[in-house]
Amino acid sequence: MFYREAGQFKTTYKADQAIFPIVQDRWFVIGVLAFAVLILPLFANQYLYTEVLIPVLILSLAAIGLNILTGYCGQLSLGTGGFMAVGAYAAYNLALRVPETNLIVVFLFGGVMAMLVGVLFGIPSLRIKGFYLAVATLASQFFLEWAFARVKWFTNYAPSGSVAVANLELFGIPIDTPMRKYLLVLFIVAVLALAAKNLIRGRLGRMWMATRDMDIAAEIIGIRPLHAKLSAFAVSSFYVGVAGAMWGFLRLGSWEPLAFDINRSFQILFMVIIGGLGSILGSFLGAAFIVLLPIFLNQVPGLLGIPLSTAMVSHLEFMIFGAMIVFFLIVEPHGLARLWAIAKEKLRLWPFPF
Amino acid sequence: MLGPVLETLIGGLLTGVLYALVALGFVLIFKASGVFNFAQGAMVLFAALSVARLSEMMPLVVAVALSVVIMIVLAYAIEFLVLRRLVNQEGIILFMATLGIAYFLEGFGETVWGSNIYKINLGIPKEPMFFFESVFPGGLLIDREEVAAAVGCAVLVAALAIFFQVTRVGRALRAVADDHQAAQSVGIPLNTIWLIVWAVSGIVAIAAGMVWGSKLGVQFSISLVALKALPVLILGGLTSIPGAIVGGLIIGAGEKLAEVLLGPLLVRWFDLAGGGIENWFAYMLALVFLLFRPQGLFGERIIERI
Numbered sequence: 001m002f003y004r005e006a007g008q009f010k011t012t013y014k015a016d017q018a019i020f021p022i023v024q025d026r027w028f029v030i031g032v033l034a035f036a037v038l039i040l041p042l043f044a045n046q047y048l049y050t051e052v053l054i055p056v057l058i059l060s061l062a063a064i065g066l067n068i069l070t071g072y073c074g075q076l077s078l079g080t081g082g083f084m085a086v087g088a089y090a091a092y093n094l095a096l097r098v099p100e101t102n103l104i105v106v107f108l109f110g111g112v113m114a115m116l117v118g119v120l121f122g123i124p125s126l127r128i129k130g131f132y133l134a135v136a137t138l139a140s141q142f143f144l145e146w147a148f149a150r151v152k153w154f155t156n157y158a159p160s161g162s163v164a165v166a167n168l169e170l171f172g173i174p175i176d177t178p179m180r181k182y183l184l185v186l187f188i189v190a191v192l193a194l195a196a197k198n199l200i201r202g203r204l205g206r207m208w209m210a211t212r213d214m215d216i217a218a219e220i221i222g223i224r225p226l227h228a229k230l231s232a233f234a235v236s237s238f239y240v241g242v243a244g245a246m247w248g249f250l251r252l253g254s255w256e257p258l259a260f261d262i263n264r265s266f267q268i269l270f271m272v273i274i275g276g277l278g279s280i281l282g283s284f285l286g287a288a289f290i291v292l293l294p295i296f297l298n299q300v301p302g303l304l305g306i307p308l309s310t311a312m313v314s315h316l317e318f319m320i321f322g323a324m325i326v327f328f329l330i331v332e333p334h335g336l337a338r339l340w341a342i343a344k345e346k347l348r349l350w351p352f353p354f
Numbered sequence: 355m356l357g358p359v360l361e362t363l364i365g366g367l368l369t370g371v372l373y374a375l376v377a378l379g380f381v382l383i384f385k386a387s388g389v390f391n392f393a394q395g396a397m398v399l400f401a402a403l404s405v406a407r408l409s410e411m412m413p414l415v416v417a418v419a420l421s422v423v424i425m426i427v428l429a430y431a432i433e434f435l436v437l438r439r440l441v442n443q444e445g446i447i448l449f450m451a452t453l454g455i456a457y458f459l460e461g462f463g464e465t466v467w468g469s470n471i472y473k474i475n476l477g478i479p480k481e482p483m484f485f486f487e488s489v490f491p492g493g494l495l496i497d498r499e500e501v502a503a504a505v506g507c508a509v510l511v512a513a514l515a516i517f518f519q520v521t522r523v524g525r526a527l528r529a530v531a532d533d534h535q536a537a538q539s540v541g542i543p544l545n546t547i548w549l550i551v552w553a554v555s556g557i558v559a560i561a562a563g564m565v566w567g568s569k570l571g572v573q574f575s576i577s578l579v580a581l582k583a584l585p586v587l588i589l590g591g592l593t594s595i596p597g598a599i600v601g602g603l604i605i606g607a608g609e610k611l612a613e614v615l616l617g618p619l620l621v622r623w624f625d626l627a628g629g630g631i632e633n634w635f636a637y638m639l640a641l642v643f644l645l646f647r648p649q650g651l652f653g654e655r656i657i658e659r660i
Contacts, residue, residue: 127644128644130445131588135587135637136640136641139634139641143637269453273447316465317461318457318458318460318461319457319465321457321458322461323454325454326455326458333444333447
């Protein structure tokens with residue numbers, strides 16, 4: 001009854017090309033943002049910030065990055081963790097060597113460096129595709145992980161191999177409390193997500209989607225595969241790199257290459273698949289699901305009063321996590337975003353089904 | 355100089371045989387069902403765990419036989435609970451499902467069998483053998499277990515080849531690998547075939563798990579070793595059994611030689627904190643290789659039509 005576009009006439013080209021053409025959608029997005037900025041900080045505690053909100057947002061950004069590559073351009077990648085590491089270490093080195101740099105510039109620099117590395121490792125995609133490409137991207141994952149563990153310059157000759165950042169500040173405001181970190185993350189993620197939403201509606205996004213659906217056909221209608229695939233790798237790695245820099249700076253504070261290992265790549269791939277391939281909203285939903293599920297599973301035995309050893313809990317967590325993934329794929333292979341779309345479709349007709 | 359290099363080469367080739375054993379399981383499933391089975395590593399871990407724990411209670415032969423039964427039951431469960439419900443989905447969805455299975459199996463295996471490091475004793479003496487002591491000073495040092503593994507692998511591959519070429523089921527398997535629809539239209543039951551390939555690759559996983567388990571001890575890291583089978587796989591071609599073997603040998607020898615010959619140079623040039631290029635060399639080798647031959651060494655030529 002409330003979710004209906006009847007009566008909303010588009011009288012200008014501007015209105016026709018709006019990102020959220022339906023008024024209710026627009027209000028929904030504004031509402032969610034307002035809730036995240038104004039209401040959440042009123043009652044959120046440190047645990048909620050550092051274990052839930054910040055990880056969900058940052059990993060959503062990484063998932064958007066991977067979704068651009070895998071969901072929109074159809075290039076399966078298992079190197080996300082490696083590109084996140086590039087972002088984190090590039091940002092660390094800039095902040096270390098040019099300390100007066102603005103924090104936002106530091107993050108963007110991480111993204112740009114990841115972009116360059118991503119394009120380099122994207123070159124094989126011009127020759128190989130599918131699972132061959134997926135395994136080829138593993139090369140970037142293992143190589144980058146190794147490089148950051150072994151090349152001493154990257155870690156500023158730290159004897160332990162782990163690096164740390166401290167005393168972050170932005171425009172003179174110290175970014176020290178979880179709430180400030182959260183707001184900074186929220187701002188960057190919101191801007192970049194909006195940019196991604198815009199990008200995929202445009203020429204670039206259409207090129208990617210044509211390449212995904214059938215690359216030879218796309219080539220025949222005049223899309224250069226080199227252009228389409230490498231730009232997807234570039235944009236995707238940029239997003240992933242920024243996410244990596246923020247993960248290192250705002251979530252971890254101090255980290256070593258292990259924070260960006262192959263399991264991180266899989267985690268983000270899960271987010272994209274569970275959330276929905278080819279959906280920006282799905283990236284957020286998937287990230288929330290994958291971050292919250294282990295937290296939830298951890299709480300259950302305690303809530304039910306079943307005494308279990310920690311080893312047992314972690315094994316059960318693995319089992320249930322795996323089973324949930326399989327279950328989800330069977331029930332809705334197109335992800336949470338599809339469920340959301342179905343719900344919206346139902347809501348449009350409700351309560352008058354005809 | 356030649357002696358140690360040759361020794362590394364032989365050691366690498368023998369390790370390559372082990373990689374090939376894991377890759378073989380991947381190829382069998384990919385050929386017959388088009389599923390890129392990421393759970394193969396977890397299956398190797400699970401198989402190794404069950405052999406190790408069962409052999410504590412009974413003779414090794416009985417333990418292995420019982421493990422074969424367990425792997426067949428597991429194959430049935432996977433076919434019935436997962437694959438059957440995901441028929442006609444895209445490759446990436448099936449791939450993710452096998453990742454889910456991998457997580458499940460790792461948790462399940464450690465819940466049922468325990469998560470300590472277990473030992474599989476194959477009854478092979480531990481001390482290495484020496485060859486050609488007259489040719490090289492000190493001779494060539496070769497690990498007995500690895501030689502036994504190579505022999506075991508050869509026997510297994512021969513058995514699989516006979517199974518595929520001669521038996522009725524093997525013919526059906528090859529038919530399904532060629533073309534699902536055509537095979538189905540001449541009356542080959544797809545579900546049964548899938549059950550069989552998953553069971554066979556479960557049995558291959560037992561072989562791989564026993565060899566790796568006796569080498570490294572049965573522990574979580576075995577399922578990571580399986581990741582090394584991936585470059586082997588794409589180097590040899592996803593659909594080729596000989597490819598898996600040859601790819602395994604190339605990767606095994608290549609990475610060991612690179613570690614010994616290239617590693618120290620890299621450390622000197624770039625001032626590294628230790629070598630360890632084994633971790634990525636196999637993938638890079640496969641990547642560079644694919645640039646020149648996108649379908650792998652023995653893979654089927656990719657023909658694309660619109």
